[in-house]
Amino acid sequence: MLPEYYEFLCPVKILSGLKALSNLTFEMELLGVKKALIVTDKGVSDAGLIKTVKKAFGGSKCEIGAIYDKTPPDSGTDIVNEVAKLFLDKKCDCFIAVGGGSSIDTAKCANMIVVEGTNDLMKFQGVERLTKPLKPFVVIPTTAGTGSEVTSAAVIYDRKNKTKLAFASGLLFPDIAILDPKMTVTMPPKITAATGMDALTHAVEAYYCLQKNPVSDAYAIAAIRLVFDSLLDSTLKPKDEKKRLAMLNASLLAGIAFSNSLVGVVHGIAHATGGVARVPHGIANSILLPFGMENNYDKAGDLIAELAPFMGATTTGSKLDQAKSAVAAVRELANELKAASGLPTKLSEAGVKKDQLEEIAKTAINDGSCTMNPEDITYEVALDIIKQAF
Secondary structure, three states, X not given: OOOOOOOOOOOOEEEEOOOHHHHHHHXXXXXXXXXXXXXXXXXXXXXXHHHHHHHOOOOOOOEEEEEEOOOOOOOEHHHHHHHHHHHHHOOOOEEEEEEOHHHHHHHHHHHHHHHHOOOOHHHXXXXXXXXXXXXXXXXXXOOOOOOHHHOOEEEEEEOOOOEEEEEEOOOOOOOEEEEOHHHOOOOOHHHHHHHHHXXXXXXXXXXXXXXXXXXXXXHHHHHHHHHHHHHHHHHHOOOOHHHHHHHHHHHHHHHHHHHHHOOXXXXXXXXXXXXXXXXXXXXXXXXXXXXXXXXXXXXHHHHHHHOHHXXXXXXXXXXXXXXXXXXXXXXXXXXXXXXXXXXXXXXXXXXXXXXXXXXXXXXXXXXXXXXXXXXXXXXXXXXXHHHHHO
């Protein structure tokens, strides 16, 4: 059924392929920029991936003005301000994020600081608070999960209040997303599994949450099919560039879907779990996804049932039977990934303590993601989901 009204936006130019990175400087020239600040992290740098990016600059008029490689897994406002200062000090004219969600979101927020001429990121927390277009911005993902290369959102950790700060604006979209599998083949199995389940969570929640629409549905379904076809193989055979490219596309498709349809209780609790217990976002989403799906049987069971065939699940019986089959398929995939990589399937296995569960629930119900969940999320409901996942 069509919604009475919906909007859909993805202005990002996408380059996908085994040699996509070779087009980087050509795209920079089209954007009218020549001096890039690369935002990345130590793991990406140590894996030799920045050397690969540097090679793409060979023979061009473009240059790397500076490299910031100290982005932590959960970047904070202090890091964002450091990056913005480096951009200005080195007189760069564009950002290139090379990494996973933290590096991409750090670059997004530093870009906000630069164009808005301030060092107070808190001014822009929330939705559509930006007043100026960003500097030209290219993203080269080194994980296949967040979809941040095609989203209008960013999340930064507030160390003082132990919470995640969310930013959303149509001005936050990158200009270019470059999907090149040579940038993901060094991902360890556990990170491959966790980020892939992050992408699956984006796609599944995008399909049944309240702001879904037929365009986002198409992207979500395409992402789900790719995840079930490629994630386990990508985890077991990390050098398989075709499977790596498939997962990069799954992440991107899911990112486009949820950027337009938004997400629900799984993300709300995952954000809270990350803020309170420091559990990586992909791991939290992976653990919580089947429980969040079960929470929505009453209001969205028919929609969850529609996902069963794309997960290789049973499509016979009642709609509820099919929805349960879809959840079972998600659990089966998570268990296979656990065997292959050590990916946790319970919050307790991810380091969450029993005395943190109530704080996670209290934090989750104030997360904006829960507002788009089909079922109303009260403290009691959130706590029940968390206890089941513990």
